[in-house]
Amino acid sequence: MTAIQIRGLRKSYNEVAAVGGVDLDVRQGEVFALLGPNGAGKTTTVEILEGHRHRDAGDVSVLGEDPGTAGRAWRARIGIVLQTANDAAELTVRESVRHYAGYYPSPAPVDEVIEQVGLTEKAGTRVKALSGGQRRRLDVALGVIGRPELVFLDEPTTGFDPEARRQFWDLVRSLAAGGTTILLTTHYLDEAEALADRVAVIAGGRIVAEGTPATLGGRSTAKATVSWLDESGPRSVLTDTPTALIAELSQGRELAELTVTRPSLEDTYLELIGRPRDLA
Numbered sequence: 314m315t316a317i318q319i320r321g322l323r324k325s326y327n328e329v330a331a332v333g334g335v336d337l338d339v340r341q342g343e344v345f346a347l348l349g350p351n352g353a354g355k356t357t358t359v360e361i362l363e364g365h366r367h368r369d370a371g372d373v374s375v376l377g378e379d380p381g382t383a384g385r386a387w388r389a390r391i392g393i394v395l396q397t398a399n400d401a402a403e404l405t406v407r408e409s410v411r412h413y414a415g416y417y418p419s420p421a422p423v424d425e426v427i428e429q430v431g432l433t434e435k436a437g438t439r440v441k442a443l444s445g446g447q448r449r450r451l452d453v454a455l456g457v458i459g460r461p462e463l464v465f466l467d468e469p470t471t472g473f474d475p476e477a478r479r480q481f482w483d484l485v486r487s488l489a490a491g492g493t494t495i496l497l498t499t500h501y502l503d504e505a506e507a508l509a510d511r512v513a514v515i516a517g518g519r520i521v522a523e524g525t526p527a528t529l530g531g532r533s534t535a536k537a538t539v540s541w542l543d544e545s546g547p548r549s550v551l552t553d554t555p556t557a558l559i560a561e562l563s564q565g566r567e568l569a570e571l572t573v574t575r576p577s578l579e580d581t582y583l584e585l586i587g588r589p590r591d592l593a
């Protein structure tokens with residue numbers, strides 16, 4: 314089953330193309346990450362999927378409906394984690410989550426969701442007294458309280474400390490394990506690698522690559538770099554067969570400072586966005 318289907322999506326702002334013909338499928342139950350530099354068109358695409366922005370052209374289906382015309386019942390099936398709304402600062406965390414629960418036909422238990430986002434100790438604290446990272450976790454709680462089938466997470470861990478990021482990743486994994494489809498935008502390549510079943514890279518309003526984090530842009534078949542130190546200094550060779558090369562070089566002796574590396578997701582990503590026109 315397809316949760317999101319996009320065909321030929323276009324959107325311009327005053328003649329400037331923000332999204333210039335995007336095709337994309339997100340399967341039900343998968344965690345899909347949309348990557349791309351600032352201004353690439355991620356937010357525009359996501360806002361169209363959320364029904365918050367009109368498109369100029371193309372077909373879009375989200376949970377079987379066109380977000381441009383879908384009604385309240387559809388809206389209750391999706392969860393949107395906004396980049397920090399500043400309302401309800403006087404309410405406590407629990408009051409705030411309870412308030413949002415009232416908008417949905419079958420919300421999750423309030424305290425369970427507060428626990429899931431790691432805010433149990435802050436449940437009685439006023440929203441205005443939360444730290445930035447805690448506030449962000451509350452945003453997530455508000456986005457998932459309605460037990461959505463599909464959750465949009467827009468740069469969810471910006472400003473999190475490393476421990477909070479790991480906890481947040483666990484939360485995303487537990488949502489995914491429960492069958493929730495997740496569309497994530499992020500600038501953190503390690504986050505995409507840790508969470509996403511598939512990723513797409515968008516640059517200049519077009520998809521320039523799509524695949525699993527392991528195979529994106531031919532990463533899994535890329536040559537390996539074998540590096541070591543010999544009498545003449547540091548050496549490095551790019552090869553398809555690192556094992557054979559090391560066997561030949563070492564002849565049974567130790568090679569100093571030996572490493573074998575393949576392109577990281579970040580290396581591949583940077584290469585992809587550096588020459589999007591070649592690949593489009």
Ligand SMILES: Nc1ncnc2c1ncn2[C@@H]1O[C@H](COP(=O)(O)OP(=O)(O)OP(=O)(O)O)[C@@H](O)[C@H]1O
Pocket residue numbers: 326327330331349350351352353354355356357358
């Ligand atoms: N309301 C708007 N009016 C005019 N231009 C806009 C508007 N919103 C976005 N744009 C332009 O559309 C392009 C795509 O913007 P978008 O916000 O979709 O990018 P993004 O990939 O989400 O970037 P970021 O990583 O910075 O959030 C940019 O060139 C941006 O300046």
